[in-house]
Amino acid sequence: MEKRTFEPPVIKRLNAGMPSKFGMTPRIEPMPEVEGLKVSELLKEFGSPLYVLSERTLRNTYRDAYQAFSTRYPKVQLAWSYKTNYLAAVCNAFHQEGAWAEVVSGFEYHKALKNGVPPQYIIFNGPSKTYEDLLLATRNGSLIHIDHFDELYMLLEVSDEAGTKPKVAIRVNMDTGIYPRWDRFGFNYDNGEAWEAINRIMLSGKMDLAGLHTHIGTYILTPQAYRIAASKLADLAVNTERKYGHVIRYIDMGGGFASKNTLKGAYVPGTDSAPSFDDYADAITGALVNSAIKPEHLPLLILETGRALIDDAGYLLGTVIANKRLASGRRALITDVGVNLLFTSFWYEHQIVPAENSSQHTEDTTIYGPLCMNIDVLRAAIDFPLLKKGDTFVIKRIGAYNMTQWLQFIEYRPNVLMIDTDGKPHIIRKREDLDYMTRQEVLPEHLKNAGL
């Protein structure tokens, strides 16, 4: 007789009559395969934990986003936000789809060049650019987005040395009716600072004011905020043309579109609350089309959305190391995926599902990572099936920021796999090892051995 699959025994108290603002707990569906490949086989071949990226999802999401905007507005350009995920394979998949590069540091700028992006298709954002960065970007004809007056004046010097006009935009912050109001990046619209920056650029005669840029925030759940932002940038463009006869060639609405992940403390899951690309596109393109910009001078619309383009394409596969019973009676699961690999677990309630079938029985569980640190909590409280040591699981929607903000801490970072559109797996970043970890260290002669 074939033996039945063992599930750890569990007893769960029923809280009849307890009101729940969250409604019924949904049945947790297991995820035995990613892109047609078995999770257990992938972990066996490439080790656990394992990042997996779906090239198909990545490309399809890009096309959805582009279509939402291009069906509403004549000139649309997406620029891949490098900081969201700058693994070369990811960047080049987006570049092949037509995305330019949006970078925020000298390192990212050089990475975009190394990836083969023509320099005129690199947007250089961010508050920290060195004189050398600006000189190179100016000579290359890249688009430089000015963040503050110190940078503006440094660019005037750069312009003299380069003997050519830098192509620039100013970064504009503003009140769009949402909280928190980001006023850290760029020049403020509402107090007139942005208009002053435009005047200084135009009167200097040393820069080519190609565009206007804003980045109103992150995980914006209100498309209306983008409508307000686009209207304010359009006003600046109209005023610039009226005063100087100079046409603003592009308006860059930055990023900040929400993904379908659920923020901590949210009442409804992100899958229900995140606006679609169509919602954002409707707000932004509506504002530009209805603005006072002359139809023949409608600017190119640039978007730098990162999170919403790649979150869904990423999975993190892991294995249960141990079960524990906390003093409170709550079950604890120790896994090999920690906050070092899942930085976004600090602000998301990530969806975690078992890889294999389990019964409908669940237990209130805290899921920990492997780090010897109290903060290493993936989910503080989740109704979770009764996984045993060695069982595997999948964390969904982890494509954004985790492969850039990951921490080199205590453990090696694992393999990153991309499954191509034919279902073939490729390692796109190799697991770290001791050699990699110590390569940059330099030991003074007197400390060359432990001396014990």
Added chain:
Amino acid sequence: MRLKKNIAISDSGFLFDPSTGESFTVNETAQEILKLLKEGKDYDEIAGHITSLYDIDRAGFERYYQDFLEMLNHYHLIDHAG
């Protein structure tokens, strides 16, 4: 170690403790163990029965069994006097 005598367990996995009025649900494995505990079986007999039915060895089972007993204790379902 015995379950409290007056505890009622249904075939569909519901457990009722009349002394506190609390209800619980249990999964299939827990139901099997509770049935054997009610019948007064000892650990060896319980482990033998479960390992013959399910794909788990004795060492593996003991670890989850102990955890389950802790939870029964946590919910005051154990008759300490008995």
